[in-house]
Amino acid sequence: MQRTMYLVTLIALAGAVSACGDTPSTPSTPTADSQVTYSATLLPANEVPPVSGNEAAGSATATLTFNLRKDGGGTTTAATLDVTVNATGFPAGMTLTASHIHAGAAGSNGGVFVSLGLTAGEVTFATGSGSFSKRGVTLTVDQANAIMANPGAFYLNIHTAANPDGVARGQLIPN
Numbered sequence: 001m002q003r004t005m006y007l008v009t010l011i012a013l014a015g016a017v018s019a020c021g022d023t024p025s026t027p028s029t030p031t032a033d034s035q036v037t038y039s040a041t042l043l044p045a046n047e048v049p050p051v052s053g054n055e056a057a058g059s060a061t062a063t064l065t066f067n068l069r070k071d072g073g074g075t076t077t078a079a080t081l082d083v084t085v086n087a088t089g090f091p092a093g094m095t096l097t098a099s100h101i102h103a104g105a106a107g108s109n110g111g112v113f114v115s116l117g118l119t120a121g122e123v124t125f126a127t128g129s130g131s132f133s134k135r136g137v138t139l140t141v142d143q144a145n146a147i148m149a150n151p152g153a154f155y156l157n158i159h160t161a162a163n164p165d166g167v168a169r170g171q172l173i174p175n
Contacts, residue, residue, distance in 0.1 A: 036066040036148055040156045040170030042085070047157070047166045048109050055160060055167050058090030058128070062156050062170065064101075066144055079144035081137040083116055085158065087168075088129040096123040096132070098159040103146075105153055106171050113154060114143055120161075147172065 042060035044051035062085045069078040085099065097120040104110025116134045123132040147154050157169035 034068045034070060036068065037175040038064045038066075038147075038151050038172040039175055040064070040172050042087075042156065042158060042168035042170040044163075044168050046106070046155075046169040046171075047163070048107060051163050051167055053162065054091045055094065055162055058087060058094075058168060060085050060087035060158065060168050060170075062086075063175075064156065064172065066139070066148065068144065076141050076144060079139040079141060081114065081116075081139055081144075082133070082135045083137065083156070084131060084133040085156075086131040087125055087158070090125050090128040090167075092126065092128045094125045094128060094160060095121055096125075096158050097121075097161055097164065099134075099157065100159075101147070101154055101156050101172075102169075103154055106155075109165075110155075113147075114139060 040062040042062060044056045044058060050056070062083060065082040067080045067082065068076050071077050083099075096118060099116040099118040100112045101114040101116075102110040103113045114137065116137055118132070118134065123130070151172035151174055155169050155171045157166035159165070160167045
Protein backbone atom coordinates (compact mmCIF):
# COMPACT_ATOMS: atom_id res chain seq x y z
CA MET A 1 0.00 0.00 0.00
CA GLN A 2 2.82 2.36 0.89
CA ARG A 3 4.56 1.51 -2.39
CA THR A 4 1.34 2.29 -4.36
CA MET A 5 1.02 5.70 -2.65
CA TYR A 6 4.65 6.38 -3.44
CA LEU A 7 4.07 5.59 -7.15
CA VAL A 8 0.91 7.73 -7.34
CA THR A 9 2.76 10.67 -5.76
CA LEU A 10 5.73 10.20 -8.10
CA ILE A 11 3.46 10.10 -11.19
CA ALA A 12 1.58 13.21 -10.05
CA LEU A 13 4.86 15.06 -9.42
CA ALA A 14 6.24 14.01 -12.83
CA GLY A 15 3.08 15.31 -14.52
CA ALA A 16 3.31 18.63 -12.73
CA VAL A 17 6.98 19.08 -13.67
CA SER A 18 6.40 18.23 -17.34
CA ALA A 19 3.52 20.72 -17.53
CA CYS A 20 5.84 23.54 -16.47
CA GLY A 21 8.11 23.37 -19.52
CA ASP A 22 10.95 25.81 -19.97
CA THR A 23 9.10 28.48 -21.97
CA PRO A 24 8.04 31.34 -19.74
CA SER A 25 4.45 32.36 -20.10
CA THR A 26 3.41 35.98 -20.27
CA PRO A 27 0.01 36.83 -18.95
CA SER A 28 -2.09 38.57 -21.58
CA THR A 29 -3.26 42.08 -20.83
CA PRO A 30 -6.89 42.40 -21.74
CA THR A 31 -8.01 45.51 -23.60
CA ALA A 32 -11.36 47.20 -23.51
CA ASP A 33 -13.02 49.64 -25.84
CA SER A 34 -15.14 52.45 -24.50
CA GLN A 35 -16.82 55.54 -25.80
CA VAL A 36 -17.36 58.98 -24.31
CA THR A 37 -19.83 61.31 -26.00
CA TYR A 38 -20.09 65.10 -25.93
CA SER A 39 -22.37 67.57 -27.66
CA ALA A 40 -22.12 71.21 -28.61
CA THR A 41 -24.59 73.82 -29.81
CA LEU A 42 -22.80 75.97 -32.39
CA LEU A 43 -24.02 79.55 -32.63
CA PRO A 44 -22.60 82.57 -34.45
CA ALA A 45 -23.21 84.62 -31.29
CA ASN A 46 -20.78 82.34 -29.40
CA GLU A 47 -17.85 83.35 -31.62
CA VAL A 48 -15.50 85.99 -30.19
CA PRO A 49 -16.36 88.53 -31.49
CA PRO A 50 -19.90 87.47 -32.41
CA VAL A 51 -20.55 86.92 -36.11
CA SER A 52 -22.64 89.52 -37.91
CA GLY A 53 -23.97 89.66 -41.44
CA ASN A 54 -25.88 87.09 -43.43
CA GLU A 55 -24.20 84.08 -41.75
CA ALA A 56 -25.30 85.21 -38.27
CA ALA A 57 -28.73 83.56 -38.46
CA GLY A 58 -27.50 79.98 -38.64
CA SER A 59 -26.94 77.39 -35.97
CA ALA A 60 -25.67 73.84 -35.68
CA THR A 61 -25.52 70.95 -33.29
CA ALA A 62 -22.59 68.59 -32.99
CA THR A 63 -22.12 65.16 -31.49
CA LEU A 64 -18.55 64.12 -30.69
CA THR A 65 -17.83 60.49 -29.81
CA PHE A 66 -14.41 59.61 -28.43
CA ASN A 67 -13.55 55.97 -29.18
CA LEU A 68 -11.03 54.85 -26.58
CA ARG A 69 -8.83 51.79 -26.42
CA LYS A 70 -7.78 50.94 -22.87
CA ASP A 71 -5.39 48.44 -21.40
CA GLY A 72 -6.23 46.04 -18.58
CA GLY A 73 -5.50 48.73 -16.00
CA GLY A 74 -7.99 51.14 -17.56
CA THR A 75 -5.36 53.46 -19.05
CA THR A 76 -6.22 54.90 -22.44
CA THR A 77 -3.71 53.66 -25.02
CA ALA A 78 -5.29 54.99 -28.25
CA ALA A 79 -8.13 57.28 -29.26
CA THR A 80 -10.11 58.33 -32.31
CA LEU A 81 -12.95 60.77 -32.71
CA ASP A 82 -16.22 60.64 -34.66
CA VAL A 83 -18.02 63.97 -35.22
CA THR A 84 -21.39 64.74 -36.79
CA VAL A 85 -22.51 68.34 -37.33
CA ASN A 86 -26.08 69.26 -38.34
CA ALA A 87 -26.54 72.86 -39.49
CA THR A 88 -29.56 74.98 -40.32
CA GLY A 89 -30.46 78.58 -41.10
CA PHE A 90 -27.27 79.56 -42.92
CA PRO A 91 -27.30 81.26 -46.33
CA ALA A 92 -27.92 78.95 -49.28
CA GLY A 93 -24.66 77.80 -50.84
CA MET A 94 -22.55 78.43 -47.73
CA THR A 95 -19.28 76.47 -47.99
CA LEU A 96 -17.19 75.43 -45.00
CA THR A 97 -13.45 75.94 -45.06
CA ALA A 98 -12.49 74.11 -41.85
CA SER A 99 -13.69 72.69 -38.54
CA HIS A 100 -11.68 72.30 -35.34
CA ILE A 101 -11.74 71.70 -31.63
CA HIS A 102 -10.07 74.66 -29.93
CA ALA A 103 -8.78 75.04 -26.37
CA GLY A 104 -10.66 77.95 -24.82
CA ALA A 105 -13.35 78.67 -22.29
CA ALA A 106 -16.62 80.36 -23.28
CA GLY A 107 -15.95 83.97 -24.22
CA SER A 108 -12.30 83.45 -25.10
CA ASN A 109 -10.54 82.29 -28.22
CA GLY A 110 -7.96 79.53 -28.26
CA GLY A 111 -5.68 77.81 -30.69
CA VAL A 112 -6.57 74.77 -32.75
CA PHE A 113 -6.29 71.71 -30.52
CA VAL A 114 -7.67 69.07 -32.92
CA SER A 115 -8.35 69.50 -36.62
CA LEU A 116 -11.25 67.48 -37.95
CA GLY A 117 -9.46 67.32 -41.30
CA LEU A 118 -12.24 69.13 -43.13
CA THR A 119 -10.86 70.70 -46.30
CA ALA A 120 -12.02 73.95 -47.86
CA GLY A 121 -14.99 73.30 -50.13
CA GLU A 122 -15.55 69.75 -48.90
CA VAL A 123 -18.92 70.70 -47.34
CA THR A 124 -21.45 73.05 -48.91
CA PHE A 125 -24.90 73.67 -47.49
CA ALA A 126 -26.77 74.10 -50.77
CA THR A 127 -30.00 75.14 -49.04
CA GLY A 128 -28.30 76.68 -46.00
CA SER A 129 -28.92 73.49 -44.04
CA GLY A 130 -27.17 70.16 -44.03
CA SER A 131 -24.78 67.94 -42.18
CA PHE A 132 -21.35 66.40 -42.33
CA SER A 133 -19.55 63.66 -40.46
CA LYS A 134 -15.90 62.95 -39.85
CA ARG A 135 -15.07 59.44 -38.63
CA GLY A 136 -11.87 58.06 -37.18
CA VAL A 137 -10.13 61.39 -36.59
CA THR A 138 -6.87 60.38 -34.90
CA LEU A 139 -6.18 61.88 -31.48
CA THR A 140 -3.19 61.55 -29.26
CA VAL A 141 -3.88 60.05 -25.86
CA ASP A 142 -2.89 63.41 -24.34
CA GLN A 143 -5.46 65.25 -26.48
CA ALA A 144 -8.23 62.83 -25.54
CA ASN A 145 -7.34 62.93 -21.85
CA ALA A 146 -7.18 66.76 -21.78
CA ILE A 147 -10.61 67.13 -23.38
CA MET A 148 -12.20 64.47 -21.16
CA ALA A 149 -10.69 66.01 -18.02
CA ASN A 150 -12.30 69.40 -18.70
CA PRO A 151 -14.62 69.37 -21.74
CA GLY A 152 -16.00 72.86 -21.00
CA ALA A 153 -12.53 74.29 -21.65
CA PHE A 154 -12.83 73.25 -25.32
CA TYR A 155 -15.09 74.31 -28.15
CA LEU A 156 -15.91 73.06 -31.63
CA ASN A 157 -16.40 75.51 -34.45
CA ILE A 158 -16.92 75.65 -38.18
CA HIS A 159 -15.27 78.18 -40.49
CA THR A 160 -16.24 79.88 -43.77
CA ALA A 161 -14.46 82.21 -46.18
CA ALA A 162 -16.56 85.13 -44.89
CA ASN A 163 -15.72 84.18 -41.28
CA PRO A 164 -12.29 82.56 -41.37
CA ASP A 165 -11.93 82.67 -37.57
CA GLY A 166 -15.20 80.79 -37.15
CA VAL A 167 -18.83 81.22 -38.14
CA ALA A 168 -20.43 79.22 -35.30
CA ARG A 169 -19.05 77.75 -32.11
CA GLY A 170 -20.13 75.74 -29.07
CA GLN A 171 -18.49 74.55 -25.87
CA LEU A 172 -18.29 70.78 -25.36
CA ILE A 173 -20.83 69.36 -22.95
CA PRO A 174 -20.75 65.77 -21.61
CA ASN A 175 -23.76 63.64 -22.59
